[in-house]
Amino acid sequence: MPRVFLDPTDERSPIERRPTPRPAALSGRIALLDITKPRGDVFLDRIAERLRAVAPGVEIERIRKPTFTKPAPEDLRRDIAARCTAVIEALAD
Numbered sequence: 001m002p003r004v005f006l007d008p009t010d011e012r013s014p015i016e017r018r019p020t021p022r023p024a025a026l027s028g029r030i031a032l033l034d035i036t037k038p039r040g041d042v043f044l045d046r047i048a049e050r051l052r053a054v055a056p057g058v059e060i061e062r063i064r065k066p067t068f069t070k071p072a073p074e075d076l077r078r079d080i081a082a083r084c085t086a087v088i089e090a091l092a093d
Contacts (some may be wrong), residue, residue: 026055028085035068040090047088 004084030051032044063080065072072080080087 014061023086024060026086028049029059029061029083030055031061031063031080031084031087033072033074033087033089034062034064035089035091036065040068041078044088044090047090061087 033045034040034044044062048062051058051060061084063076065076
């Protein structure tokens, strides 16, 4: 089954984007980014549990965005990219 990626941004002027290549295996430090929507932290708790079960050697770091209404600040994105091998972002309500 082909993957379908949905982009929640304004569709009146769509931007062509290619997905970032997935790592072959999970290793190093994985950032779990909470965008601060309600219950996003609960969802990330479950993701952390699964990661610990399937990849016990990875280090998990929890990070919170200041607000869900705006993109993560550039300095936060730079910091995550410098310290982490991958990031999982959670949306929930």
